[in-house]
Amino acid sequence: MSMPIVLKVSAIRKDSKNVKTYVFQHDLRAKPGQFVMVWMPGVDEVPMSIGWQTNTEFHISIADVGECTHAIHEQIKVGDRLGIRGPYGTSFEFADYDYIIGVGGGCGTPPILNLVQQAVKAGKKVTVIQGARSKDYLLFKDLFNELGIPDLKCTTDDGSEGTKGVSTDILKEMLEKLDKSKKTCVYTCGPEIMMVKVAQLCEEYGVDCQVSLERYMKCGFGICGQCCMDDSGIRLCKDGPVISGKLALQHPEFGKYHRDQAGVVIK
């Protein structure tokens, strides 16, 4: 689908210090890790992952970081409409695994929530590790609880909730003790520096890993070339955003730089 459908916002929830969640009554049928292009009329169109999803509604959780996301935070109220294109992109694949470990950081947590929701429904064993600057930035504790995740581990940089430190410290401990008879995959979305470490740990311990990458996107479905990664040229809107950790580590820009809308490198 390349034309947006216009959907009414049925509810808005403030989920953390800088994240608001927007609820739409629509059966989107996205796979976990897929994204939509959200059009704020008169401002811009931005990629957003699907978070919580049922067959009657879906949620997107938006961090207020720049022009478009700020306009949505400030101007969109319950009953207003936003344009939605998608879902687009590759997804987190979990059917072949017994044990799912989700590692979310900041506003990278929505696709992990969606993955966990679908993996729990499929009867998989699931652990979630969520890292944030402080307890004010942790997301979806209520929704993870509603899913009955017995193993929700949190880390904060300042120790205000959970373990003081970073999520990869906990992941390393878990990988050291992992039951190798269970087919395990680690799934991650968040700051790229965190995802590099997750992918490297998975390589070190011989565990499969899938990462969801963010790049500046325009078309969202593989036409404009805006989201190509050096050096392979894979388009992250179509060949991603979810790729294997192994493949991500082969790209010189992974964890080092990305490009702005003019293609200029930003480190």
Ligand SMILES: Cc1cc2nc3c(=O)[nH]c(=O)nc-3n(C[C@H](O)[C@H](O)[C@H](O)COP(=O)(O)OP(=O)(O)OC[C@H]3O[C@@H](n4cnc5c(N)ncnc54)[C@H](O)[C@@H]3O)c2cc1C
């Ligand atoms: C597949 C995908 C899924 C995403 N899912 C979510 C989500 O669920 N929740 C969420 O809050 N955000 C998500 N993002 C990031 C979101 O698209 C950007 O934050 C948004 O486009 C910023 O738009 P803006 O106009 O507000 O900011 P701008 O004014 O364009 O930029 C503000 C700052 O954000 C940086 N920025 C802009 N776009 C991106 C980007 N794509 N990736 C990284 N940094 C960027 C800019 O370099 C600048 O520093 C996702 C991005 C992708 C590619």
Ligand code: FES
């Ligand atoms: S955003 Fe156009 S090719 Fe990816």
